[in-house]
Amino acid sequence: MKLMTLVKLALQAIRKNKMRATLTMLGIIIGVAAVIVMVAVGYGARSRIKEQINNLGTNMIVITPGASATGGVSQGAQAFATLTVDDATKIRNEAQYVTAISPVVATRMQVVAPSGNWRTSINGVDIDYQTIRNWTTSDGAFFGPDDVRSAHTVAVLGRTVAQRLFPNSDPVGQEVQIGKVPFTVVGVLSPKGQTAAGTDSDDVILVPYTTASSRLSGRARIPQIIASAASQQDIPAAQDEVRALVRESHKLTQGDDDDFTVKNQNELADAAASSTDVMTMLMAAIASISLLVGGIGIMNIMLVSVTERTREIGIRLAIGARGSDVLTQFLVESIVMGVIGGAIGLLVGYIGAKVLGHFTGWETVISPVIMIISIGFSGAVGVFFGFYPARKAAAMNPIQALRYE
Amino acid sequence: MSDVVIQTNAITKTYESGSNSVHALRGIDLTVHRGEFIAVMGQSGSGKSTLMNVLGCLDTPTSGNYLIDDVHVETLNKNELAAIRNEKIGFVFQGFNLLARTSALENVELPLLYDRSGRKRDSRAMAIAALERVGLADRVNHQPSELSGGQQQRVAIARALVTEPALILADEPTGNLDSRTSIEVMSLFQALNEQGITVLLVTHEPDVAIYAKRIVEFRDGRIRRDEPVKNRRNAAEDLANAEVLDDDIMAPVIAPAATVAVAGGVA
Numbered sequence: 001m002k003l004m005t006l007v008k009l010a011l012q013a014i015r016k017n018k019m020r021a022t023l024t025m026l027g028i029i030i031g032v033a034a035v036i037v038m039v040a041v042g043y044g045a046r047s048r049i050k051e052q053i054n055n056l057g058t059n060m061i062v063i064t065p066g067a068s069a070t071g072g073v074s075q076g077a078q079a080f081a082t083l084t085v086d087d088a089t090k091i092r093n094e095a096q097y098v099t100a101i102s103p104v105v106a107t108r109m110q111v112v113a114p115s116g117n118w119r120t121s122i123n124g125v126d127i128d129y130q131t132i133r134n135w136t137t138s139d140g141a142f143f144g145p146d147d148v149r150s151a152h153t154v155a156v157l158g159r160t161v162a163q164r165l166f167p168n169s170d171p172v173g174q175e176v177q178i179g180k181v182p183f184t185v186v187g188v189l190s191p192k193g194q195t196a197a198g199t200d201s202d203d204v205i206l207v208p209y210t211t212a213s214s215r216l217s218g219r220a221r222i223p224q225i226i227a228s229a230a231s232q233q234d235i236p237a238a239q240d241e242v243r244a245l246v247r248e249s250h251k252l253t254q255g256d257d258d259d260f261t262v263k264n265q266n267e268l269a270d271a272a273a274s275s276t277d278v279m280t281m282l283m284a285a286i287a288s289i290s291l292l293v294g295g296i297g298i299m300n301i302m303l304v305s306v307t308e309r310t311r312e313i314g315i316r317l318a319i320g321a322r323g324s325d326v327l328t329q330f331l332v333e334s335i336v337m338g339v340i341g342g343a344i345g346l347l348v349g350y351i352g353a354k355v356l357g358h359f360t361g362w363e364t365v366i367s368p369v370i371m372i373i374s375i376g377f378s379g380a381v382g383v384f385f386g387f388y389p390a391r392k393a394a395a396m397n398p399i400q401a402l403r404y405e
Numbered sequence: 406m407s408d409v410v411i412q413t414n415a416i417t418k419t420y421e422s423g424s425n426s427v428h429a430l431r432g433i434d435l436t437v438h439r440g441e442f443i444a445v446m447g448q449s450g451s452g453k454s455t456l457m458n459v460l461g462c463l464d465t466p467t468s469g470n471y472l473i474d475d476v477h478v479e480t481l482n483k484n485e486l487a488a489i490r491n492e493k494i495g496f497v498f499q500g501f502n503l504l505a506r507t508s509a510l511e512n513v514e515l516p517l518l519y520d521r522s523g524r525k526r527d528s529r530a531m532a533i534a535a536l537e538r539v540g541l542a543d544r545v546n547h548q549p550s551e552l553s554g555g556q557q558q559r560v561a562i563a564r565a566l567v568t569e570p571a572l573i574l575a576d577e578p579t580g581n582l583d584s585r586t587s588i589e590v591m592s593l594f595q596a597l598n599e600q601g602i603t604v605l606l607v608t609h610e611p612d613v614a615i616y617a618k619r620i621v622e623f624r625d626g627r628i629r630r631d632e633p634v635k636n637r638r639n640a641a642e643d644l645a646n647a648e649v650l651d652d653d654i655m656a657p658v659i660a661p662a663a664t665v666a667v668a669g670g671v672a
């Protein structure tokens with residue numbers, strides 16, 4: 001039989017039992033809609049994280065200690081892998097594609113002010129930090145080159161820290177004690193909000209990196225050096241250059257592997273966003289269980305339908321249908337049911353995701369790929385769960401089927 | 406090709422139901438030549454339908470063998486049997502067996518949809534032509550539930566002849582019809598037979614059997630009598646006469662012939 005005839009036949013059979021077909025398809029509809037909504041929310045989270053990281057700075061390049069994990073095996077060199085202020089200095093002096101650079105000397109300490117105390121991150125940075133992170137002060141001013149050169153005890157407070165330590169007064173010009181060292185507050189940073197990882201970016205104090213190395217406790221380390229390339233197009237060249245310079249600075253010879261990693265902003269964004277992928281997959285997997293249940297519903301109804309239509313099958317066989325004709329007829333019927341259910345589910349899921357996004361403020365992203373996959377998958381559910389009932393119908397003996405009451 | 410369409414040798418059919426077994430057929434030897442028109446008669450339960458099902462390749466005999474157009478049916482696989490049912494045989498069932506909630510046209514078209522020979526292109530036109538032949542051109546889009554018993558029977562006949570089979574097997578095609586409609590149906594079979602189609606039909610009514618060329622009578626799964634019809638009648642002529650006469654006066658017209666057939670049966 002022609003495919004068109006088969007599809008027409010399937011639609012006729014479905015139409016003859018509208019209510020039942022609708023209830024059967026409901027399983028598929030709910031399953032597909034659930035998958036669509038879950039994936040839409042997951043993709044929404046992913047794109048939000050990427051956006052946040054891309055807002056971190058302009059044309060940013062980040063150098064972190066340790067080889068990148070891509071090799072799989074961790075190298076012995078990693079034990080010595082540390083970034084130093086000298087690496088940063090070398091890049092500043094020699095790199096051509098890099099317009100701004102700042103080491104980040106990080107530590108955590110208790111900070112005491114007359115009206116409160118707070119434990120927070122202390123980041124020793126260079127003045128370029130403002131440019132690279134695109135982060136300016138809203139009160140007072142950032143420290144200047146002099147402060148860095150002479151390792152002055154000046155500090156710029158993040159918004160959260162400022163509110164904790166000076167709830168009722170202007171912190172600029174006042175004194176705070178970081179560890180045992182007194183610092184003068186010169187400025188307060190404008191608020192940045194949450195980081196991609198969900199922590200508060202404003203819970204930080206910036207001091208000159210020279211001061212951080214010399215005056216604060218020896219536990220300070222350099223978890224990263226950040227830099228800006230001159231322009232978007234210069235990013236790859238800048239990355240190569242930085243890599244060569246740091247290798248030189250670390251006295252690595254030809255055969256040695258890098259003991260540090262140079263990544264640009266996009267790569268970082270991808271890496272961070274990929275953490276949401278597991279979550280998205282998990283949610284989609286849970287949602288697809290309902291798709292499975294929907295499939296079992298189709299199978300159940302097709303089995304009932306085969307029994308109910310035994311006479312019809314007998315008639316078809318008696319006038320010359322082959323077993324395979326009957327098989328394809330029932331198979332097409334369950335596929336059509338699956339695909340119609342999938343299409344409706346897609347629509348419901350699409351609307352559901354929009355409504356959910358509207359009321360929760362979550363961003364939801366529906367990709368065309370997931371649309372095609374979900375329709376294809378519901379068709380596949382139809383094939384898988386329709387096959388057994390269809391084969392049962394095809395295996396019937398014509399005369400017994402005709403005698404069936 | 407010989408002119409033997411059907412040949413059965415010692416066909417038996419035994420149904421096992423629980424502890425006792427029913428011998429529906431106890432050894433049937435039947436030869437049917439091309440162009441024959443046979444009426445199969447016999448008491449209820451004598452095995453007529455069972456034989457028709459075997460001849461129609463719907464059922465398999467318990468023993469014995471069956472040749473259709475010199476082909477041993479036992480040797481055929483399921484798909485080959487389906488092809489024979491589709492192309493060679495037109496089967497009219499004892500209980501119509503039309504698809505419910507499906508129009509007359511689609512019911513008649515059905516066998517053509519399973520045709521694999523590729524000869525039957527315009528299935529819709531062929532189905533309409535077949536319905537015209539049985540006089541149902543104006544009921545094409547009616548569903549079985551919207552048709553009278555006689556009309557349903559004619560749809561079933563149209564479905565049997567739409568594939569232009571060489572052999573038509575009809576199990577009590579006039580079983581539920583009044584005498585006038587029965588004659589109409591018989592005139593249809595006679596016309597088909599004249600075109601060279603071999604017809605086997607089961608009937609209880611002697612007045613119907615007299616339109617056939619040969620009568621085979623069953624009793625208890627055996628053939629009791631097998632002889633040509635004496636005083637064979639022409640259904641078309643009887644109808645034409647009935648047109649002139651009133652319906653009430655029609656009964657005597659066919660009654661004498663019926664008496665002859667019954668008398669023959671008893672002898």
Ligand SMILES: Nc1ncnc2c1ncn2[C@@H]1O[C@H](COP(=O)(O)OP(=O)(O)OP(=O)(O)O)[C@@H](O)[C@H]1O
Binds near residue numbers: 420427429448
């Ligand atoms: N599936 C079956 N299982 C058991 N016995 C059966 C089956 N089909 C038919 N029989 C028996 O076989 C015998 C012949 O049945 P069959 O249907 O051939 O009779 P028939 O001559 O067509 O009768 P009727 O004129 O009433 O249609 C009957 O005794 C019937 O009870």
Ligand SMILES: [Mg+2]
Binds near residue numbers: 454499576
């Ligand atoms: Mg019968």
